[in-house]
Amino acid sequence: MFHWRHLHLKPYAVPAHAQVFKAGEMDADLLVLQSGRITLATAWPPDTGLRLSRGDFDSWSAQYPQGALVLMGNLAQVGTRRLAATTRQLRAVLE
Numbered sequence: 001m002f003h004w005r006h007l008h009l010k011p012y013a014v015p016a017h018a019q020v021f022k023a024g025e026m027d028a029d030l031l032v033l034q035s036g037r038i039t040l041a042t043a044w045p046p047d048t049g050l051r052l053s054r055g056d057f058d059s060w061s062a063q064y065p066q067g068a069l070v071l072m073g074n075l076a077q078v079g080t081r082r083l084a085a086t087t088r089q090l091r092a093v094l095e
Contacts, residue, residue: 006064008056012049028054 012031014020021027030052061068 006067007052007060009050009052012051014049030054030057 009032014033014036020031032050032052034049036049057068
């Protein structure tokens with residue numbers, strides 16, 4: 001049995017208008033926003049999140065492969081829902 005607490009999530013402060021990722025950047029870390037809002041351009045208001053390095057994820061997923069599948073499946077579902085919502089909004093604007 002796996003526990004999420006075994007993930008080595010580290011606190012990550014996001015200042016107002018901070019650039020979290022740059023275009024073309026190949027960062028392999030997972031950032032989880034706990035509160036606040038992130039746009040394509042900025043994070044506003046300043047808030048916090050959690051950061052999971054690729055190395056820590058790889059170590060955890062080797063020990064808890066079922067947990068890694070659950071986590072990745074949940075991320076895929078969230079991404080799919082958000083992409084669908086964005087697609088609907090774009091279609092409404094273009095019509």
